[in-house]
Amino acid sequence: MTPLITPERIAETRRLIRSHVRHTPNLRVDMADFGLGERPVDLKLEFMQHSGSFKARGAFTNLLTRSLPPAGVVAASGGNHGAAVAYAAMRLGVPANIFVPAVTSPAKAERIRSYGADLVVGGDRYADALAASEKFVAETGALAVHAYDQVETLLGQGTLGAEIEADLPDITTLLVAVGGGGLIGGIAAWFRGRVKIIAVEPEGSPTLNMALEAGQPIDAPTEGIAADSLAPRQVGKLMFPIAQAFVDRSVLVSDDDIRLAQQALWDKLRIVAEPGGAAAFAALLRGKYVPAPDERVAILLCGANTTAVTFP
Template identity: 85%
Template sequence: MPLEITPERIAGIERLIRPHIRHTPVMRVDMSDFGLAQRAVDLKLEYLQHSGSFKARGAFTNLLTRTVPAAGVVAASGGNHGAAVAYAAMRLGVPATIYVPSVTSPAKAERIRGYGAKLVVGGERYADALAASESFAIESGALAIHAFDQPETLLGQGTLGAEIEADLPEITTLLVAVGGGGLIGGIAAWFSGRVKVVAVEPEGSPTLHRALAAGEPVDAPAEGIAADSLAPRRVGKLMFPIAEAFIARSMLVSDDDIRAAQRALWDKVRIVTEPGGAAAFAALLSGKYVPGSDERVAVLICGANTTAVTFDEPLAR
């Protein structure tokens, strides 16, 4: 494990950012409501976090532990990290410039603008936006905040692991969606093998899956309906040794699995989540992950930056 990313440091960061983040709730559901065998499963509703995703944790950690120059901060993002950095910058009175790829959803772009940040479209994919943001950082002197491959980012996301353990000390298994790996890396570092952490990725962007097979981060496709949140070119270097040490299993779900999970979460428990936010639940709902009889399972619902549900039916009178 990288020396910077330890449970002790995560605990310290949790105390630092606690005044700025929400303690998000847990919902216990029965999988029989979703057409599966009866089983209690806990959903950690982190999509209710400030800015609509867990990313606010890493954003505040960066802004509160690093020196921010007069030029402010810059970030590249598929949308959620950018929204989180924009939100944290707004709350702390810091200028922010956010580079996004063209695949970013309109809902996420609008949220970034709504927090007062300057939004720049920097290419077709996250890697393009990242390159553009790095050039801007050099030219302007702004502080670059990486979406996942930055110690402060992993430490901040790791505070979610601490919160989950406080809420659900009895769980044995936690399903987590993976993009660049900042979230699962921080969470896995917190638990350090005390809980079975299962990584879930879309088939169209298997970044961690390929990295674990290759023994190092490698390029992967960046496709599918969750491409705006779960499709970097490769996972971060900082999280990879954590993943090798503490992630028990990596698995893939299809776009159809993710769509079905989104629909089921809305139909059965009125949760509105973006594709990336539903990916971990998709592994359970699709049967790609079948828990053992003795497992106490929790699923992280991590993001909700999507277009709003439209209610077409008239109100009953």
């Protein structure tokens, strides 16, 4: 277990960042509306967070609790973390340099630029952007804000678990999409087994799934339509013991499952979710996770930075 990531520290972090992040709403839906049996399910609409994803929580936690050098902050990101760090830096008046891979969606790149950060696009995958950002840190002395393998990042994401429990105290099961694991790691550290946590990953990037089977973080494929948010090479070392202790299992969804979930969320609820943001819903919609009759299920919709919908 990681001793620095505790419910007490998460609660303290929640008080610290409360004025900087949104308390996002929940929506109760009946899965009968999606062609499944009658079952109430709570959707946590975290895609309504500042910068379009949950990442703002970890970004503000880093910038408010760590010493900021004159060179400002730097982040490597598939897009959402970079947008969150750029947003937090803009609000706090801090220079930001964001490194993203070529797979980053145009919507995410544009959002980063809109917050005034310097954006560098290079390399094919997140690992390439991370290497470039590390070189920049060595040359400038800027503060690196890691997307998932950083204590402050996990504490910030853990505040989402605290918020979910405060709003939905009766849930028994929570489905969470996984990339590097900062989100599920923080949430699982908050709940510590009080709620069944189900990890959901794309078949093309089963990072936590493979790590749990191997007993340690290992290199995994980085493919699929959610590659800009759910496809690091490995899960974080800080979150892994938390996942081993408090994540019930990892289930995998296909790209087609994710596309169908995106379409269903739009058709039935007029919710626009990016692929990574719709992955957890895909697991329930497509039967990759089948809850018991007495389970009270909540699903985290964690991001909406996409150009999937255009307006005339």
